[in-house]
Amino acid sequence: MEIKTVSIIGLGALGILFGHHLSKIMPKENLRFIADRDRINKYEKEHVYCNGEKCDFNFVSPEEKSEPADLLIFTVKYDGLKDAIGAVKNHVGDQTIILSALNGITSETIIGETYGMEKLLYCVAQGMDAVKVGNRLTYENMGMLCFGDREPGKVSERAKTVANFFDKTEFPYVLDLDMVKRLWGKFMTNVGVNQTVAVYKSNYGEIQKQGRAREMMIAAMREVMALSEKEGIVITEEDLNYWLSVLSKLSPEGKPSMAQDVDAQRFSEVDLFAGTVIALGQKHGVPTPVNQELYDRIKMIESQY
CATH class of the missing domain: 3.40.50.720 (NAD(P)-binding Rossmann-like Domain)
Known part of the structure; x- marks a missing residue:
């Protein structure tokens, strides 16, 4: 064909x-x-x-x-x-x-x-x-x-x-x-970068430099790592570093889709990201406090549209 x-x-x-x-x-x-x-x-x-x-x-x-x-x-x-x-x-x-x-x-x-x-x-x-x-x-x-x-x-x-x-x-x-692992790696990255940049109302440059935003992003990603093991798809530190390297090559002035949604006062995919993480955390008894915070903060932003 x-x-x-x-x-x-x-x-x-x-x-x-x-x-x-x-x-x-x-x-x-x-x-x-x-x-x-x-x-x-x-x-x-x-x-x-x-x-x-x-x-x-x-x-x-x-x-x-x-x-x-x-x-x-x-x-x-x-x-x-x-x-x-x-x-x-x-x-x-x-x-x-x-x-x-x-x-x-x-x-x-x-x-x-x-x-x-x-x-x-x-x-x-x-x-x-x-x-x-x-x-x-x-x-x-x-x-x-x-x-x-x-x-x-x-x-x-x-x-x-x-x-x-x-x-x-x-x-x-x-x-x-190994596409299932790739899907989980991209999901982990979206959970971290999309939501963090949206909460900080910033851009990729904000999470490419050391600081509170980057720390929050990585902490949210680590919650996905913990859940991946429970789901039988193990995401490692090597995988985390790979996706951080992908992010490092993006234009600092660019923005992920969720940050663009916040700028335009559109409702975002927070339920797809933090919502999924929170649900999986409840399913497996794994705490997900960072994603809960991101979820709550983004819902608060959206409630003010």
């Missing part, structure tokens, strides 16, 4: 970032952005910009008849996942490969309940420092997609197909042989 058609749902930071790259290489009709009619009208009127360049995207509504995509990428926020699963039905066929770039550790399972786990490769987006304000996205580091099979050590034909496509489109990626 060869990937010739790609559909993307979700035109937030990741959707614009990945879509803009692919749109420079793929035929316009082969790259489809799924959005409801109101959003399409808004995008066509106000346009979408990536690093100052107007994006030339091919928008389709969920109702439009469409040939199934060879590759379908979810880049919505977690609270939009349920609607997105329904919206992509005309783009899913027997051979469709699905990647989910959502935060958290559950989106693949949720999508798989509708379309079958055999269509999904596990996926993590990392290393980007994109900031989206209104209809304009700016970034210094594009980052990459890390993907692979759920079973450690396995490389399926579907994974090879996606790797070949990314090679041809010069799309940065890593084909990972």
Whole structure:
């Protein structure tokens, strides 16, 4: 199989970032952005910009008849996942490969309940420092997609197909042989950096330097480390240092998505991050005081919108 058609749902930071790259290489009709009619009208009127360049995207509504995509990428926020699963039905066929770039550790399972786990490769987006304000996205580091099979050590034909496509489109990626651990590592990082920067109403620079914010971030990450062992996915000090090194390369002026939500007075993914940690802590009898503090502080910020 060869990937010739790609559909993307979700035109937030990741959707614009990945879509803009692919749109420079793929035929316009082969790259489809799924959005409801109101959003399409808004995008066509106000346009979408990536690093100052107007994006030339091919928008389709969920109702439009469409040939199934060879590759379908979810880049919505977690609270939009349920609607997105329904919206992509005309783009899913027997051979469709699905990647989910959502935060958290559950989106693949949720999508798989509708379309079958055999269509999904596990996926993590990392290393980007994109900031989206209104209809304009700016970034210094594009980052990459890390993907692979759920079973450690396995490389399926579907994974090879996606790797070949990314090679041809010069799309940065890593084909990972232990994706469940990668998912937990990214979850740990999001729990730390997203929530801490949001609480401090700052940027990556705040947690790249020594100080209270960085200490809080690492303490929140260590709570995830303790829970990972209980879940049978052991995150080590070496893993922690790896993810800290990833963070160190981001633009100091960039911001994670939750901090951007706070700036825009949007409700955040705190339930996906601290909420999940607190629930797992209760399940395993593991204290999670740092995440409880982050949860409470972010909920307080949101209550003042």
